[in-house]
Amino acid sequence: MSRFVVKGGKKLFGEIEVQGAKNSALPILSAAVLTRGENIFYNCPRLTDVDACLRILRYLGCDAKVQNGAVLINSDGLCESEIPDSLMREMRSSIVFLGAILARTGCAKLSFPGGCELGPRPIDLHLKALRKMGAKISERHGSLVCKAENGLKGARIDLSFPSVGATENIILAAVLAEGTTTIINAAREPEICDLCEYLNSAGAKIYGFGEGEIVIDGVEELYAVSHNIIPDRIVAATLMSAAAVTKGEVTLRGVIRNHLSSVIPVFEETGCRIRVNEGDLSISAPERLRAMPLVRTMPYPGFPTDAQAPLMAAACVCEGTSVFVENIFENRFKHVGELSRLGADINVQGKVAVVNGVKTLYGAPVEAQDLRGAASLITAALAAEGTTEIGGIEYLERGYEDFEIALGSLGADVRKI
């Protein structure tokens, strides 16, 4: 188990390239199951979740490797339709393989993802949609057996909530299905659009992504292509928080401004100056941040739940009171107790966290309990006086590529031990 040792108080300064998006990479790599030939994926982040995804692909019989920084996947040899429990547990988002394996082989067997560190993680919307497309699904002893012996059929799917994972699974199931599938109240996240761009370049016919209604005309076959994964907007938001708490001046290279349109105004409200020039976003922080406006997490294009924890670290040292409302996940304030150990003043009631800004945070030993919580603790540690030792770095490594090196290149004093 590795830990980070952070000596706080160093201003972050300089330029940094933003890594590829984890939440794009995972569904796109699983989508490669649907194609013939060798896909090449550029800008795929090097993360433990991506490694787990590649292990699942290899288990299924695909050729999956990393070569010269690109990920190569050829699914011609796919011969399995079951993911063993041990591999499912390695990556919570492995449920995204369900639609792809079912569409490719006509059956899929995997264990139920169950709960996770963010609270219960139901997949009822995924299963309801696949059933509507003709899949027979039985849930027994924690495992799911899905069959579509006569193939999947296009259907109209009304989602009661724009679930990202359910939208992805439906798209993956629908691209090779017979007929047309319409998803009403589909998720609109940029990662959904990236998945659709990849599939369309591989020969799929998907329309309307990025809007609430996605239409998919099933096709006979998909062919391998090369694809560039979009930059990670959550890593960008985390680096912006790190720059803000350290009163720094940082330029992020390779961002897509529109993906950050709900995040940028929050930083501007704190007094940070933000300039965007094509793919470069520069943030310059004031001596003391002002409190943030009400931050309410929402489905895209609203404020992303994944950026809530890293931003809260910045709110801890703002002048005044900031309020966060977490509307997406039930259990997403686990970082609060640990931030308090650093001297933060935060009160949580249900889905609301009230953060009374303090002048100084102080280094202390803390323990991350989830991915974005880990990013939040590191961000706070950068601002704290003294040394903070952060455990639970395995969570961080699911989503942030060589984060200690990235922060170090901007002048932070972070060591991995």
Ligand code: UD1
């Ligand atoms: C994805 C992201 C995650 C992000 C989340 C919300 C990936 C790998 N993960 O997760 O980082 O925080 O979107 O932007 O892309 N729900 C149900 N039934 C379902 C499905 C979801 O009730 O069948 C609920 C969930 O419990 C949760 C909410 O819907 O409260 C949002 O979940 P969803 O959008 O599906 O998130 P994920 O795809 O799991």
